[in-house]
Amino acid sequence: MDYRNILVRTEARVGLVTLNRPRQLNALNDALMDELGAALLGFDADPAIGAIVITGGDKAFAAGADIEAMADWDCMQVQERQFITRNWETLRQVRKPVLAAVAGYAMGGGCELALGCDIVIAAESAQFALPEIKLAMLPGAGGTQRLPRAIGKAKAMDMCLSARALTAQEADRYGLVSRVVPDEQLLDAALALATRIAGFSLPALMAIKECVNRADQGALDEGILFERRALYARFASADAHEGMHAFLGKRAPNFLHR
């Protein structure tokens, strides 16, 4: 695919996607989201890739859905375009770990995109907000569901109802991001973490991701059962036996990602 709104490259076993509409602060129009979906699915299907990083620019990770594009849509048009289901859902199909490396604005759909990733690393300049209320809209790409799960109902309500923005340090304290780094170190830190993750056994990574995601989705009993089945299935994996024998043999494991 010929990408116009994103940049795509690989580094060792990591796939890197850079959102690239800087003049619009990476506003997420259909074209960008289609390209992002295609790149994510491409990396997910590529056996040489073990983890994916999504990043934006220095000023904005993404300032949200493209307001100019959708300002005059009516309700029927939104349904006909399959807005959200068509391309915002693609991230959920990705089985490999996806990291968001966020500098600057992560607003509206940009914040929701980060929330849909498995790990969020923030630069000190990062700001997270769901300001759709200012447009008399609502966070419609998973934000009303994922934000309370990430930071609790009280803070999520505050952000959604008042358009309050969180600094990187606040987002770190509240559990929205996993670590904060100086801006100039953001990409290196994200790539280093992704490379470390991608060095582990891919089937084990995918099983863990699936189990952790279950924690958000259902009852504890059901999640524990799901985790147990996933654990039993690990014993069918050559990598699991290699990992355990490598530990016992006091040597580095040689994972075949099987």
Ligand code: CO8
């Ligand atoms: N969409 C389209 N264009 C945008 C967007 C956007 N979300 N954000 C910024 N831009 C454009 C601006 O229009 C401007 O363009 P131009 O230079 O042609 O005038 C350019 O980017 C630079 O922006 P600013 O001049 O505004 O830059 P500032 O540094 O002054 O401000 C802000 C930066 C604070 C990020 C400001 O641009 C802003 O508030 N942006 C909008 C943020 C927002 O409201 N996001 C939520 C959008 S709605 C959404 O994401 C819903 C998700 C799913 C909903 C589903 C509904 C059905």
